[in-house]
Amino acid sequence: MTLLQVSDLEAGYETGRVLFGIDLEIEAGETVSLLGRNGAGKTTTMRSIVGAEMPTVFHGSIRFRGEELLERKSHEIAGMGLSYVPEARRCFPRLTVEENIHVAATAADDPLPEAEMYDVFPDLADIRDRAAKNLSGGQQQMLAIARALVANPDLMLLDEPCEGLAPLIVREVESAIQRINENRDVTVLIVEQNVAAAMAIADRHYIIEEGHIVDEVTTEKLRADEELQQEYLGV
Numbered sequence: 402m403t404l405l406q407v408s409d410l411e412a413g414y415e416t417g418r419v420l421f422g423i424d425l426e427i428e429a430g431e432t433v434s435l436l437g438r439n440g441a442g443k444t445t446t447m448r449s450i451v452g453a454e455m456p457t458v459f460h461g462s463i464r465f466r467g468e469e470l471l472e473r474k475s476h477e478i479a480g481m482g483l484s485y486v487p488e489a490r491r492c493f494p495r496l497t498v499e500e501n502i503h504v505a506a507t508a509a510d511d512p513l514p515e516a517e518m519y520d521v522f523p524d525l526a527d528i529r530d531r532a533a534k535n536l537s538g539g540q541q542q543m544l545a546i547a548r549a550l551v552a553n554p555d556l557m558l559l560d561e562p563c564e565g566l567a568p569l570i571v572r573e574v575e576s577a578i579q580r581i582n583e584n585r586d587v588t589v590l591i592v593e594q595n596v597a598a599a600m601a602i603a604d605r606h607y608i609i610e611e612g613h614i615v616d617e618v619t620t621e622k623l624r625a626d627e628e629l630q631q632e633y634l635g636v
């Protein structure tokens with residue numbers, strides 16, 4: 402079943418157009434990445450999907466389980482089963498881990514039991530009474546993902562979940578996302594500049610360059626195609 406279908410999406414800001422006809426399709430159960438260099442339009446694509454105030458969508462269609470998302474408010478889109486983990490890993494800094502998860506659960510229509518988050522992220526269990534502002538970057542990312550997961554989404558969008566994290570922590574985040582996909586039936590779309598992280602997490606990749614999708618490849622093909630990696634991803 403096609404879960405998300407983005408067709409001919411054109412979007413941008415007051416300063417100009419950034420996306421020039423993006424087409425993406427994600428089947429239920431898949432892990433997909435949107436890969437591209439700095440400024441290629443990855444975050445703009447994500448924010449268009451989740452109904453953020455900016456950018457402005459000029460043209461196209463974004464369908465989730467066949468239903469059009471354009472013109473819907475972001476909270477309505479979240480209520481349809483779509484969770485977004487933005488780049489900044491926004492958590493409430495003064496609230497504890499437990500309180501952060503509780504606030505996210507309270508805001509959701511049909512949340513998962515909060516205690517289940519500690520099964521998915523055992524490391525959070527030991528620090529559940531700690532304020533978010535006192536967590537390491539990796540712990541904050543886990544908490545941001547837990548906050549998205551407790552809303553019980555069908556599709557989770559993650560914007561550069563591994564950015565700025567040490568290699569060992571990157572592997573923990575990668576495996577947490579894989580567990581969510583495999584054990585919790587959550588379809589995953591991640592945005593990445595880090596090709597290695599994208600290949601570790603996702604099975605299929607769309608490559609975006611200056612607001613255009615220039616290729617769509619499996620992990621196997623991407624790994625083998627060094628020319629492609631160099632041309633569009635600067636690897």
Ligand SMILES: Nc1ncnc2c1ncn2[C@@H]1O[C@H](COP(=O)(O)OP(=O)(O)OP(=O)(O)O)[C@@H](O)[C@H]1O
Nearest residue numbers: 414416419437438439440441442443444445446455
């Ligand atoms: N709020 C904004 N107002 C004006 N221009 C913006 C805004 N946000 C992004 N842009 C511009 O849109 C283009 C695409 O940015 P976007 O953040 O989507 O790229 P990206 O691929 O996610 O890159 P990054 O990895 O740096 O986040 C860039 O030229 C950027 O400067």
